[in-house]
Amino acid sequence: MSWLTRLAHRDDATLNTRTEPAPAGPDAPHAVVVGAGMGGLASAVRLRARGFRVTLLDRLDQPGGRARVFEQDGFTFDAGPTVITAPFLFEELWSLCGRDLEDDVELVPVDPFYRIRFDDGTAFNYTGDTDEMVEEIRRFAPEDVDGYRRFLEKSEEIFEVGFEELGHVPFDNVTDMLRIVPAMMKLESHRTVHSLVSKYISHPKIRKVLSFHPLLVGGNPFSTTSIYTLIAHLERKWGVWYAMGGTGSLVQGLSDLLADLDVTQRYGAEVDQILVEDETASGVRLSSGEGIPADLVVSNADVGWTYRHLVAPEHRDTWTDRKVEDMDYSMSLFVWYFGTDRTYEDVEHHSILLGPRYKGLLDDIFDHKELADDFSLYLHRPTKTDPSMAPDGHDAFYVLSPVPHLESGVDWRQQAEPYRQAVEEYLADTVLPDLGEHLVTSRMLTPREFKTDYKSLKGAAFSVEPKLTQSAWFRPHNQSEDVDHLYFAGAGTHPGAGLPGVLSSARVLDTIVPAPDAFDVSVPQNGAGAHPEPVA
Template structure:
């Protein structure tokens, strides 16, 4: 038996001792997809070991703590909280006992380059007033757009978001719905069908950027995000998004299962075409009945599996795929508070279509930028020392195919971001910053093992969605399963948690493997 997949056969050791005879599931990576998968597999009777490369769980949702400030590394927007509540229910616990969510109102403030702003809200009367303030003639179109996104949400999220697309026939079955929903249109194209004002077209089309999508290219099915937010709201977890990570880690521990940090997986071990375990970077080998990868999907196929064992996701196909944008993130703490700044602000630069084209198509680091500014201390002051604020400023940038040398470019780019924020929302910022750090696409590649340094895996265009996206149950390897942004249904917390939910349909019951 060739368990290494590359000719070697190191001895396999279990991770739970001989006392525990439950089937063993290994989960690679402890992002939200991996943690949710571990909880679901534990609830179904598996003995679970989660293996995390970093020194703490969370992956992109880890937290940086320095100088008394707490910086959430990645996700900050919680929608569809029922997906978290469901995980606690599986363990016989109440989500609200462990995590406190606060509803955001407004959801975001969208600031245009000329200083005008639109408050994007869950209150429909306020939204109508904001639309009318910009373009009274677009009110009727806005109402029609809202009705359309509700239909898209019902089909795209409620009916298809938790369904595995394992066969081409699954895709053909939903094709009539996709055509009826005009899924061949882009998000921007769908918005432009209903709204004439160019600023409102931006306001209602930016959402794909939150999940690594180009609004001018991704399928209009992603307009469902508009209704998803309207239905359940936008929330923040007190203590930071990492409080959700800590809560999930607690559930896993209470199930008697294990999260191992500083445990990087070097390869997935195979017996023929079946996953039977993993080998760690330190040489340790762990056996498993099933393997679930929450690592970046392209990285999983390209670096953890030999090419000879792959039929669909060979290196050439992975290299030719389209990938999401990269991210430049500047985390900073200030020795003063900026009370007038909301929790979520989107600052738009002088260009919209042109900047997005530079990021996704031309792959050049432009002189201008747009920013998402996160100020969690607007809601939870405990994330900074008394009288201080915690921030991060995120700028979508090209992934590493741009050729940008971030070792050289990062600090000049940060200074431009700082100068822009100081001139717009944060006066005196340069003198107020007392703690800071950065992440660039290069860090996403080396720290998070994200192929090409892309922030969200493959770009969610129609030809890389549903059946066309890497499947939840690997097409190439038996007993290998994929969760996270790189598989169906895609990036964002609802998508990632839904990918773990799909495991209930594709992973065999533990009793079947005893």
């Protein structure tokens, strides 16, 4: 049975049957999407499927944004996201184009989801099987088995509201937020992830196992709202998957869909300004000076960078420079991509290597903005599942370390190599013996590149931090309060970071962007129609 067949047996109805995209003739309203990350690619697919003409722009030389691909010395490295959950969100995009995802991309399950190694050398295999998880917990803390079962029930309850009901719903008005307050109080959303886990679990190691998930979306388990415990149920419900050929195969698949739909894709095209006329987005200007008119603009660029640098201050009464700068941004990442001339067969596809400190390290990263001497790491070994990512007999890896964003003042031009050496030594001492003797290729990505390459404000890896006071209505809205017909997708807007989050942010556009026939295109403007008429 294929993964899609198994997926079709799930108990919700969000997976659409295949449809044909609406036609988009030369007089159709024109949408410009800024940024070809996953959120931008998904936004372009959805807008084109509804009948808009679409132009997708990105400053990089390839699609994907943070999910771009590095090819080096015969190795293929996914630059960014590697954990694929809720694959129906990808299938939905293919179905909107009259296609089947499995015809273009092969997804295979990853098991265990993660191997979590504690600093004392003990390890926990994190899976989607309840009985296996119970046995793993029993090895460490028999007294927490009952609490784990109750935590699973709570996670499912939060998932049913936080993801299934609210994940693709816009929060443009304070009344939208007030309407869900009773449910959020009942679900204990005022608690942090670690606090809610600790309500059910007493053993410190199991608390870490069940609370690390916010770090996958840029959050601190000790300050991120407990809504994010829904990730535990999301993974159990739909599994953790890998796209053969890497996450880049999903990126290329989406780009190919857009090409088949005659969407204009321009890479190496940097947007310098979002143009505004009569407080309405009217197109973009590239750094080359070229102007591209549009009826609406969707920014998949970093939301903080967009408001701070792409929308002129005179058009921003709500999102002033000060308000943008004063938001709390996620941590950044140090990422080391490397290949070896041998394989490490006992290393799983996804490993989490916890250092000697947990809360203290997170305090340094998020609160003190200090680069600590110790670290916790995520190690990705795609060749466990897909040997094609490296030459025969070789292994491909990337390892990332959460680090403070650029407000730390760290000069990564000087610090990157010493930090890499420290990570190498740690890996050699723990899970990759004799690593230094077997390295054959290497490259790094630091907070500095998150700012220069991805134009992420403060070099934050996940944009706006997912705290309760920066979630739902309190998060930058999918529809700009300052500029009409300016919309947002991606990690910094609702619902947040991670592949399910950014794909869901594109889903929100289906609700808030008027239908193409609401636009008056009787007076074409070099590719853009007039502004849309009011929609009841």
